[in-house]
Amino acid sequence: MPSAELRDSVRPGTRSPDHPAEPLRTLDGLFSRAARRHPRAVAVREGPYTLSYGKADTLSAQLATALLGTEVQLGDPVVVHCADHRQALVAQLAVMKAGGVCVPVPRDLSPGQTRRIAAVSGAETVLCGRATREAWDHAGCRRRLLLDDPELWKRLGARSVDRALPRSAPAEPAYLLTAEDAGDRSSGHLVDHRAWHLAMAARSEEIGPAGRAVAVSEHPVGPAALSAMWWAFGSGSTLLAQPGGLVAGLDGTVAVFESAEYTHVLDTLARELRPPRPRMVVLVGAPCGPEVVARHVEILPETALRAEFAPGGSVLPWAVSMYRSGQSTPIGGSPVVGAAPGVRLSVRGVLGEDLRAGQAGEVCARGRTLPFDVIGDHSAPGGGGTLLRSGFSGRRNPDGGVELTGPARRTPPGERLVDR
Template structure:
């Protein structure tokens, strides 16, 4: 265990050379960077690069075709692409057209299931991810030259962009019966909070996630909201990926992913100053960070900052966040959750929904801001408040969702339930 390091001030990368206009939507933020610095790399995918300007131009053409094809404001469209470059163009096009991006459900037939459950107007995919089970709606393969030959003849829609800050940006399907609608404001607010906390000092956010996963989306729009580069794969095979970044980069992982990468990484390369080579900051999104993971991090990478965000529902809006220091491993409770991130308010509740006092273990629930249609969101985790007013996550309840589980009420079958984040 290393000695506790003093906290360092996070420095966020300015979005562009000039100040951005009043930031309203994800696609407007992206287009602003594309206009100010067109050659800046948006996605570094191995040896493949996609600049901000290239992505924005392709998205405008695709969005025009979508509008001509009848896409209306608020229409869902499934995005199921092979790589992050295609997924970026697809998302920008859907948002510019005023639609809502729906990631495909996992597993065979996931795109067809997502289209069927949401009533999607189209599926934007790759040739390798084309789902033959999709019925009744068109599928556009973005790596098929014939797709772009058809789009090339479509005039640019002058009403673009049709997105609005209050409109939904993504509908994340929890399963075939339930989805969470995330608007532009929620993504941008979360991205701004991450920049203030952890910073994007070198302009690179590194991930090791499939396109359109919740954590990948959180990292993607964090990077693009501040004009950074999203790096998704290494230029050549490297056993230390994605922990091979430069000192001024940020790597975003789930806690489970970080454990696997620490297990598989070879002996760490050291810089001239003795610090471990790799990213300057690791941000963990999803479940809590355990004491064992904290200890391993500072034993192997004592010079790398470690931030933990407890984001149990979708990864878009963290419920809690804090920077973990080496000394946190000596506390009597698990270090993993931290303090609530406004505007989310948290409670620990008992079997009857009553608020429990400090130290009592119960269900962790979030009390939503005014725009949530539900009063409460359920995390699926148990925990308690500690004397220092942070949340100690003790584990998952043994029972599953249903009337017998106070952590999560039963969800009626036969309909898609919506929650707005």
């Protein structure tokens, strides 16, 4: 069963499973619509391997039926721990179709990390492969389904798809995004389908659709991969997984990286005689410093750069900065960000008070395109419309921008930030 904290955070069902509401505003509904329109279109290309929209939709419905057979209930967390992007896509779609909550985790985890993730989520089911199954031997999860086991798919293919599918709904949680702090404590952000849909739609409205392909070099289900895949699928395009890093063939595409990863990518590109020229680079995660922007402009002068500040292991942006070809770039100093669509940024003192321009405090946010609750972090406020904490200190400028100045001073363990 889910942990008590997760169970209390999950929103009550808004409809009967026999009457799905607004399926196109759920992530799996969005994908299924693309699959019906263009079943043979490539959803994921990973090296020499591909997975079509139609095949992914069919396999995920079969897997979702199996999850219902293992008594996965509405709102139950299910860990997704896969070695490749094709497995990961099918797993995530299946969890959503079954009405569960995806708990995506990276491939390389220590036993302590898996135990903490299992504890904070309360997950009893893990969707994994042979390469990742051992990580959960002592985590307390009772059920593990190996997605690279041919016998599993033989059994699933022989069964009829459950007629109750899909059981997802826009206002119900799609993901529990976990993160660890410096004290090895795990917490998680709950994100509903609607917030994710709105955030990706806002990105497309600001910079256009994803185009023919969105490329990532990150492991499956990392922040960059999650951000890239749902933007790609919302545009009916292909997730181009490049596990070895940027290679030829990216000209004209969009590439998505975690901010911390991009410095190493730029180092690699600087050594190339003819580096690939993506149409745009999107960064997610930590703040993008002026030195990174300057290096990007030096190496990829014709490529637009969009930096999305998404702290705490999250994916949906709190703030956005855009740098286009020919635009003047920041010189030195700390990153200055502006709120993403649907987000309200604030700078808070240690007691939760909203500080005036020029006063230093912790950067916080709330909004309809952000997680709706936090679990496992007892210094964070709970409840609907959660005020989220970034872990970064900053100050508001007179023009409304927020300057990020470094790690934040946190309230002592056990004390909560009061939302005032």
